[in-house]
Amino acid sequence: MRGGAAALISRALAFTAVVVLIGALPWLSGNSPEYTVLRARYADRPATPEVLAQIRAELGLDGGPVAVFADWASGVLTGDFGTSWISGRPVLPGVVDAMGVSLTLMGAAMAVAFVVAALTCVPTVLSGLAGRPARGAGAAAAALTALPEFLLAAVLLIVVAVWAGWLPPYGWRGPEHVILPALALGLPGGGLIGRLLSTALAGAFTERWVHTWAVAGHSRPRIALAALHRALPGVIGQIALVVVGLTGGAVPVEEVFAIPGLGRTLLGAAAAQDIPALQAGVLLLLVLAGICGALAALARRALLGPAARSGDLPVPGPPPGRRRTWWAVPAVSGGLLLGLILAGLFRDPYASAHGRLAAPSWALPLGADAAGRDVLARVGHGALDTLGLALAVVAACLVIGLVVGVSGAWSTGPVEVTNAAPPIIAGILVVAVAGPSAAGAALAVTLVSWAPLAAHTAALVAEISARPYVRVLPLLGVGRARILAGTVLPTLLPEVTRHAILRLPGTALAIAGLGFLGLGQQPPAPEWGLLLAEGIGYVERAPWTVLGPAGALVLASVLAVSLSSADVARRGAPPGPASAAAVPGPSPELVAPAGEAVPVPVPLEPVRR
Secondary structure, three states, X not given: OOHHHHHHHHHHHHHHHHHHXXXXXXXXXXXXXXXXXXXXXXXXXXXXXXXXXXXXXXXXXXXXXXXXXXXXXXXXXXOOOOEOOOOOOEHHHHHHHHHHHHHHHHHHHHHHHHHHHHHHHHHHXXXXXXXXXXXXXXXXXXXXXXXXXXXXXXXXXXXXXXXOOXXXXXXXXXXXXXXXXXXXXXXXXXXHHHHHHHHHHHHHHOOHHHHHHHHOOOOHHHHHHHHXXXXXXXXXXXXXHHHHHHHHHHHHHHHHOOOOOHHHHHHHHHHHOOHHHHHHHHHXXXXXXXXXXXXXXXXXXXXXXXXXXXXXXXXXXXXXXXXXXXXXXXXXXXXXXXXXXXXXXXXOOOOOOOOOOOOOOOOOOOOEOOOOOEHHHHHHHHHHXXXXXXXXXXXXXXXXXXXXXXXXXXXXXXXXXXXXXXXXXXXXXXXXXXXXXXXXXXXXXXXXXXXXXXXXXXHHHHHHHOOHHHHXXXXXXXXXXXXXXXXHHHHHHHXXXXXXXXXXXXXXXXXXXXXXXXXXXXXXXXXXXXXXXXXXHHOOOOOHHHHHHHHHHHHHHHHHHHHHHHXXXXXXXXXXOHHHHHOOOOXXXXXXXXXXXXXXXXXXXXXXX
16 A cells, blocks of 8 residues: 555544544543532432432433444534533533633744744844854753743742732733733743754755855845745644644643633543543644644645645755764753752651751751651652653653554554644543553653654654665565564664653653643652642742752753754754654755755754653
């Protein structure tokens, strides 16, 4: 079967599998639906078999999984998404209202993100117009990308709203309530978009047509716009992923600022086991992801014009120059993080031997928390929970990525669907099924983190299989399985393994984000996200309760982003699956006025947030 048909079938099967999963949530949930409804609606009625049977009949669950799924699916097709198990009212109006709030917040966040991205690209454009080689975005963009949304939201709430009193800390009642959450979402997103676009612009400005245009007398603004036109097709798909990723980042931001958006609604529905509301919200998010992907594809075709019908594969532009000090930032951030962890490992993280909210001292370098426990000890031991769990997740993602990636075009659908699901949304679904736990958090992050490794594997399989010494093996009687196991996999395994290791700090941040929302490990575990959530309520009078976990998270964030950037600087090329994952499908050539074929620059792969 040809690759295009396989990819199309793969997309259809992946979408169908997700819809079936959503429809099966009432049966996957570890709690019986009748008990959930009885507790919410009829607290004064005894849980007798007769009462439970009556409730099951009211919910229509007595027909079995197939009948219930068919009834739910037919209702969705007619606009009926079911009735809330908690309130007894139709779920669609409430979910649509929450979606409107979230879309408003996302629009404001994207405005912030595009402003930040534009400012980030200014130095690259100026260097390119001056004829100087540029390496893409600088330290400012990397620093913004390194800020987790939930941590930035907490800092803005504390500093701007609580301490300075400049803006309201909670609610959604006017334009002033949009500013802080939009900044918390837009600043990291803008840093990431800026890095992607700046790297693509740096590659575009090194192409020969830029010099030709300058010699021909074209103005600098026109050259800059042409370079932007050249760079956008390669990154617009990744920008769409960033937009979809804002949905996942909006969940903790909406929780911190008490915004009645879709993310907070889903979090409440999962906690209350209100499965119909959860089904409606997740399905709308899936539709939103599909719309963003379709719009990105249309925008890319519009930018490319007639060239979009070309079947040529993308050709990477000249890579940025190599930097001799690529190791400096990851070495410093990693060293500080390691020192913080080692300093806490030799202390007791559970003993309440100190005064409640005791201030920092020689005996307590980071003070004590609300239970009188040593914050430094809890941060150090929390690394074993957070980073140890992240290591297990990375290993699982590596195995899944290899297995799925070697399937070639059949991996297209699962990779695209998984890329559209932020870890927090997966965490909400896992909590709805199995409840909050460390294993649930690891499972949620694993479910959505293998896709970049699978895309990387698929790209390397295609590249290695096209080499002459591999293409001749079938003519010598070597079977496909033997070629794959004996030649292709040993060649790509070191590269994909290195890619997986680079994702370890980012995976730890995803696990910490779930812990911050109460979807991961539970007290008294010293997990970093949980430590931050426990200390956020005391930050006004005891800010040291959050300084330790916040510092560890910031260092891990800087390490994650700097490792990605350093790898590009050291190797002089984008890591991993940039060409396969970032530029799906046929990628055309643009032709400069002088007749020179201009290859499409391949940008960095985005850091999964």
